[in-house]
Amino acid sequence: MNKYLFILGNNYELSLIEILNYFKKNNITIINKIYSNIFLIIETEEIIKKEIIENFGGVIKFCKFIEETKKINSEKLVNLIKDYNINEKIFFGISIYNFDTNINKIGLQVKNELKRNNISSRFVTSTQKNLSSVVVQKNKLLSNRGFEFVIIEFQNKYLIAKTESVQDFEKYSYFDFGRPNRDSKSGMLPPKLCKIMINISNTKKDRIILDPFCGSGSLIQELILLNYKNIIGTDISDKAIEDTKKNLEWLKDNTEIKINPKIEKKDVRNLDFEKESIDIIITEPYLGPNDFNPKNIKEIMEIKRDIEDLYTEAFKNFKKVLKKGGEVIIVFPIFKNIHNEIKLIHLDLLKNIENIGFYENNFNKEFDLNLKDFVYSRESQNIYREIHKFIKN
Numbered sequence: 001m002n003k004y005l006f007i008l009g010n011n012y013e014l015s016l017i018e019i020l021n022y023f024k025k026n027n028i029t030i031i032n033k034i035y036s037n038i039f040l041i042i043e044t045e046e047i048i049k050k051e052i053i054e055n056f057g058g059v060i061k062f063c064k065f066i067e068e069t070k071k072i073n074s075e076k077l078v079n080l081i082k083d084y085n086i087n088e089k090i091f092f093g094i095s096i097y098n099f100d101t102n103i104n105k106i107g108l109q110v111k112n113e114l115k116r117n118n119i120s121s122r123f124v125t126s127t128q129k130n131l132s133s134v135v136v137q138k139n140k141l142l143s144n145r146g147f148e149f150v151i152i153e154f155q156n157k158y159l160i161a162k163t164e165s166v167q168d169f170e171k172y173s174y175f176d177f178g179r180p181n182r183d184s185k186s187g188m189l190p191p192k193l194c195k196i197m198i199n200i201s202n203t204k205k206d207r208i209i210l211d212p213f214c215g216s217g218s219l220i221q222e223l224i225l226l227n228y229k230n231i232i233g234t235d236i237s238d239k240a241i242e243d244t245k246k247n248l249e250w251l252k253d254n255t256e257i258k259i260n261p262k263i264e265k266k267d268v269r270n271l272d273f274e275k276e277s278i279d280i281i282i283t284e285p286y287l288g289p290n291d292f293n294p295k296n297i298k299e300i301m302e303i304k305r306d307i308e309d310l311y312t313e314a315f316k317n318f319k320k321v322l323k324k325g326g327e328v329i330i331v332f333p334i335f336k337n338i339h340n341e342i343k344l345i346h347l348d349l350l351k352n353i354e355n356i357g358f359y360e361n362n363f364n365k366e367f368d369l370n371l372k373d374f375v376y377s378r379e380s381q382n383i384y385r386e387i388h389k390f391i392k393n
């Protein structure tokens, strides 16, 4: 049996369903799993390669699980390193996640102990309790002479894992900030969230996927990078259509991928595609003006009503163009209202969508989880993004 540990992104609930749905979709059976707000451990008969991390938006580190232990000490780590029988200088670092200990002290003891065993080493440290992907990558900890030990306290024990791969920060940054036509004013879906949304859909690579609020094309770009073949993007705005086309040209010039999505101007309230011709809709719709005043509840309620009307019309059109059993993976905004304390205002739409002819996928039931919600948020923002998956009856 093989045991792997994933370090989850900040919005760990989304990371969990992303990974579990990815395995389900790719017919990888998970025999056992344990999770917390930091990690997921899975046991499987399959061998999982380190490159798997490239598929995920919400995974920070992919690790091989080593063991659980009652005590962390230098001897334990030295023995783990010695098991690899490396005769050259090694590089090692230690990341602890949810407890405190003097890592530097343990690291130096490991280094000295290795020296006594004639193994020269470099101990990689940082100011943080856990090493960032950048530090891990840049300091050879992923090389065949490298070790990053990830240590997590869980149920009065310590879980130890060895990092195999980390999120490719340079690639994310290139494909996000490198695009010529970024539209931060009307809001852009972060590439990592695009990937998460794609991973929680059940679509195969050749299915017809529509983003009817394509904006500047973030989701379409991510679909292309993940090798989806039949992609359609529509938007009501001329500027959005132009931005998307320019960004996709740029992508074509900067990658080997030769997929040509269809990009057309369309109002979501009048999606004139052939009836039942689309397999999946993945989209972040218009979320309302992002400069609203979070202290003004009247303004928020007006925006909320407008958005609810737009989304209701959108779902009526989705019903027409989607095949039976087709999915809608969609972002709903949650508005922050600041009045003495912070109150979160959610859309009231679930009944409407049900009446139109959809049911909501229950991730907790599907994956035997116990999570409250699936929200992508950053503390500094006034709009959070809640992710839903609906299926057409």
Ligand SMILES: C[S@@+](CC[C@H](N)C(=O)[O-])C[C@H]1O[C@@H](n2cnc3c(N)ncnc32)[C@H](O)[C@@H]1O
Binding pocket: 186, 187, 188, 189, 190, 212, 213, 214, 215, 216, 217, 218, 219, 234, 235, 236, 237, 240, 266, 267, 268, 269, 283, 284, 285, 286, 287
């Ligand atoms: C938040 S942006 C989508 C961002 C996009 N996911 C991205 O990352 O670039 C919302 C988009 O919805 C479009 N939109 C607003 N009302 C629409 C409608 N009735 N039909 C189609 N698109 C609409 C806007 O033009 C805008 O481009």
